[in-house]
Amino acid sequence: MSPVDLLYTAVAVALFGLGLGALALSARPLKKLLGANVMGTGVFSLLIVTARGPDGATDPVPHALVITGIVVTVAATGLGLALIRRTRSASKD
Amino acid sequence: MTVLVGVGFALVSLALFAALVATPEAPGLGALARSEIAATGVSNPVTAVLLDYRAYDTLLELVVVLLAAVAAGALAPREPAPAQLDGPVAEAAAGLLTPGIVLMAGYLLWIGSKAPGGAFQAASLLAGGLILLEVTGKTPPPRSEAVTRAVAGLGVLAFLGVGVGVAVAAANGVFLDHPASIAGSLILAIESAATLGIAAGLLALFRAGTASA
Amino acid sequence: MPTAASPDAVLAALVVLPLAAALGTLVLPRLAPAVATAASWANLALVAFAFGTIGGETWLAGWSAPLGIGLRLDGLAWVFLAFSAPVFALAASAGRATLAEDGAATLWTTLIAGVNAIFLGADLFNLYVGLEVVSLSAAALTAVGAGAAAARAALRYLFVGLGGSLLYLMAVASIYRATGALDIGLVASMGLQGPALATPLALATAGLLLKGGVAPFHFWLPPAHGNAAPIVSAALSAVVVKTALYVLLRLWLDVAPQTALADAAPIFRALGLLAVVVGGVAALRALRLKALIAYSTVAQLGYMALALGFAAEAPGATVAFVAFAAAHALAKSGLFVAAGMIAKANGHDEVPRLTDPGTAYGPAKAALAISGGALAGLPPTGGFLAKWTLAQDAAAAGAWWVAPALVAAGLLTAAYMARLATAMMRDPPENAAADEGGPLRGWSALALASAALLLGFLGAPLAALVEAEP
Numbered sequence: 001m002s003p004v005d006l007l008y009t010a011v012a013v014a015l016f017g018l019g020l021g022a023l024a025l026s027a028r029p030l031k032k033l034l035g036a037n038v039m040g041t042g043v044f045s046l047l048i049v050t051a052r053g054p055d056g057a058t059d060p061v062p063h064a065l066v067i068t069g070i071v072v073t074v075a076a077t078g079l080g081l082a083l084i085r086r087t088r089s090a091s092k093d
Numbered sequence: 094m095t096v097l098v099g100v101g102f103a104l105v106s107l108a109l110f111a112a113l114v115a116t117p118e119a120p121g122l123g124a125l126a127r128s129e130i131a132a133t134g135v136s137n138p139v140t141a142v143l144l145d146y147r148a149y150d151t152l153l154e155l156v157v158v159l160l161a162a163v164a165a166g167a168l169a170p171r172e173p174a175p176a177q178l179d180g181p182v183a184e185a186a187a188g189l190l191t192p193g194i195v196l197m198a199g200y201l202l203w204i205g206s207k208a209p210g211g212a213f214q215a216a217s218l219l220a221g222g223l224i225l226l227e228v229t230g231k232t233p234p235p236r237s238e239a240v241t242r243a244v245a246g247l248g249v250l251a252f253l254g255v256g257v258g259v260a261v262a263a264a265n266g267v268f269l270d271h272p273a274s275i276a277g278s279l280i281l282a283i284e285s286a287a288t289l290g291i292a293a294g295l296l297a298l299f300r301a302g303t304a305s306a
Numbered sequence: 307m308p309t310a311a312s313p314d315a316v317l318a319a320l321v322v323l324p325l326a327a328a329l330g331t332l333v334l335p336r337l338a339p340a341v342a343t344a345a346s347w348a349n350l351a352l353v354a355f356a357f358g359t360i361g362g363e364t365w366l367a368g369w370s371a372p373l374g375i376g377l378r379l380d381g382l383a384w385v386f387l388a389f390s391a392p393v394f395a396l397a398a399s400a401g402r403a404t405l406a407e408d409g410a411a412t413l414w415t416t417l418i419a420g421v422n423a424i425f426l427g428a429d430l431f432n433l434y435v436g437l438e439v440v441s442l443s444a445a446a447l448t449a450v451g452a453g454a455a456a457a458r459a460a461l462r463y464l465f466v467g468l469g470g471s472l473l474y475l476m477a478v479a480s481i482y483r484a485t486g487a488l489d490i491g492l493v494a495s496m497g498l499q500g501p502a503l504a505t506p507l508a509l510a511t512a513g514l515l516l517k518g519g520v521a522p523f524h525f526w527l528p529p530a531h532g533n534a535a536p537i538v539s540a541a542l543s544a545v546v547v548k549t550a551l552y553v554l555l556r557l558w559l560d561v562a563p564q565t566a567l568a569d570a571a572p573i574f575r576a577l578g579l580l581a582v583v584v585g586g587v588a589a590l591r592a593l594r595l596k597a598l599i600a601y602s603t604v605a606q607l608g609y610m611a612l613a614l615g616f617a618a619e620a621p622g623a624t625v626a627f628v629a630f631a632a633a634h635a636l637a638k639s640g641l642f643v644a645a646g647m648i649a650k651a652n653g654h655d656e657v658p659r660l661t662d663p664g665t666a667y668g669p670a671k672a673a674l675a676i677s678g679g680a681l682a683g684l685p686p687t688g689g690f691l692a693k694w695t696l697a698q699d700a701a702a703a704g705a706w707w708v709a710p711a712l713v714a715a716g717l718l719t720a721a722y723m724a725r726l727a728t729a730m731m732r733d734p735p736e737n738a739a740a741d742e743g744g745p746l747r748g749w750s751a752l753a754l755a756s757a758a759l760l761l762g763f764l765g766a767p768l769a770a771l772v773e774a775e776p
Contacts, residue, residue, distance in 0.1 A: 112504070113483070113505075116483070117484075119482075119483065125373060148367045150429075150432055153420075157435070159328070159416070160442055164443075168409075168450070242332050256318070260315070260318070267368050270368030
């Protein structure tokens with residue numbers, strides 16, 4: 001692996017681990033949600049690193065997978081925010 | 094306890110990194126994706142993957158957007174959010190930017206078959222424009238929740254319609270198997286519907302997630 | 307036009323039909339519960355019809371691996387479809403009020419679509435998207451029309467689902483990086499070994515056990531299944547958790563070599579035992595009816611993990627895994643629906659204070675009894691079939707402790723089901739409520755429970771379907 005790829009892979013794994021930690025260990029729901037997003041960013045970054053093919057040609061499949069993943073994560077985050085609002089207003093009643 | 098688990102996650106990450114470094118990378122599908130691209134009707138390889146090779150993934154992903162938009166709207170407490178950006182600067186900016194945003198979104202959608210772009214990029218930009226309008230108090234269409242949900246389903250509808258249509262029309266039809274001659278047009282049609290659908294879905298998510306006063 | 311019975315048409319229809327119904331619920335909001343119910347029954351009919359297509363596959367969009375995504379219907383997939391479909395159909399019929407809640411009907415149909423997509427899926431990334439469709443639909447349904455406790459449980463469930471999905475996705479990314487392939491068959495043929503195999507397997511297993519609610523990752527399950535509306539709880543316990551365990555089974559059976567499963571077997575056996583004990587004891591101590599039933603799910607999932615722990619040494623253990631999944635799905639869904647009715651009639655669901663709801667609840671009480679028997683593993687139910695199959699295979703593999711463990715677990719189950727039964731025999735107070743839900747709910751519950759009983763006689767065909775070569 002080239003040094004650049006090594007660095008990117010390390011960053012991807014670090015984001016994944018930090019995000020997982022935040023998701024699992026944070027007390028506040030908003031922080032957990034952000035942790036999930038960071039975790040997702042880590043996975044997507046790893047996929048993008050994979051997209052660098054030999055001779056500089058890029059593999060479009062990981063790019064498509066990342067786009068799909070991002071959209072799914074955005075949708076899940078939106079649902080999460082609505083649920084957080086719901087728990088806050090429901091506990092006020 | 095928290096520290097213990099945190100250390101555990103750190104170790105897992107290290108193990109993952111070590112495993113990745115130790116494993117040689119496979120060549121991947123780049124060459125194959127490019128060599129077969131003529132049959133897809135587009136020249137942007139990522140669009141070919143998203144709307145042809147792995148179109149079924151994209152269909153399910155649009156389902157996720159739709160269901161999240163519906164669920165968020167159903168679950169969020171029904172408190173109207175006041176306009177959050179007040180003042181003449183914000184309103185003028187919204188007025189000036191919106192036509193440009195719509196044009197750019199249309200361009201991104203169109204160019205997606207040849208260059209980086211496509212439905213998702215266009216939809217994100219369009220949704221940004223819609224949210225800008227929403228936040229300055231000029232509620233953009235779609236306005237009612239029911240209509241917003243229905244528009245959010247347009248992408249799924251387009252995929253199902255085209256997918257079943259090509260299967261029924263062909264001799265041994267397979268779902269979503271575009272005939273090479275009209276594949277480009279079919280993809281553009283699906284992408285147009287998907288752009289509207291995703292933008293409406295994102296708008297619905299924003300409306301559901303907006304904090305009240 | 308393809309023939310109506312071709313795999314291309316049938317397999318795609320299993321996903322297209324519920325999605326079309328989802329769109330229908332948006333366009334006809336006032337008819338949404340009817341659309342969702344009709345779609346659930348149409349799905350059941352389609353699954354029955356799909357029996358003739360077992361062994362078929364279709365390459366969606368006309369591209370085969372490695373570029374395209376495939377759907378495959380082997381015997382194993384069909385059995386999972388076949389026990390899920392009646393749950394959706396009968397629960398939908400029993401829960402019109404729940405389906406009338408804002409968004410519920412749409413989410414019910416997307417849930418069915420996602421579940422079918424997972425059982426048919428042959429592509430690792432596509433399974434991730436399917437798992438998200440299911441997770442998000444299920445988490446949202448948990449909160450729909452319910453109060454604060456359900457909302458908190460749903461939020462926790464969402465976080466668990468996201469974490470599990472992303473762990474699984476990291477595994478898929480690692481596999482793609484090492485093989486350049488995402489199709490299960492193609493990846494299996496690449497012969498991954500060493501850290502390139504172990505790391506994705508470990509990540510994916512952690513994620514899927516989390517989503518499947520297998521102890522010690524079960525903390526989220528009792529609040530979520532215990533606070534949701536009865537038909538949602540039925541779908542969650544019966545089907546949703548099984549999707550994650552199904553993907554787990556596919557990974558360990560189809561992608562990993564047999565030696566890997568043999569190496570990991572002690573872990574699965576230990577987790578299974580843990581789940582059985584933790585779930586059983588908690589169910590015994592549960593004060594609320596739905597919490598009791600939810601902890602029972604935790605215990606029953608342990609049986610599945612235990613079966614997976616023997617799958618490397620005995621192919622019959624896979625049959626046991628499937629039998630546990632099917633018997634539990636049918637029995638548990640019937641139990642949740644019946645319990646919902648009984649709780650409503652009593653006006654509360656505290657187990658020590660429950661009383662006989664009256665003669666109008668005959669089918670519901672019968673469903674309770676039969677489900678209890680199936681969960682405890684009494685012959686001739688499906689639960690007994692599953693335990694008997696596992697005990698035989700484990701003994702053949704030399705694990706003498708399994709049979710007595712299963713018997714002990716069965717006694718534990720019988721104990722907490724007996725708590726319920728004795729409550730049912732107490733006379734009601736003077737102002738007992740009449741059955742407001744109509745007869746349909748009771749008969750739906752009884753139908754599901756009876757199916758769990760019927761499964762006990764289907765051991766041979768079940769084994770033939772599961773063990774058949776694809």
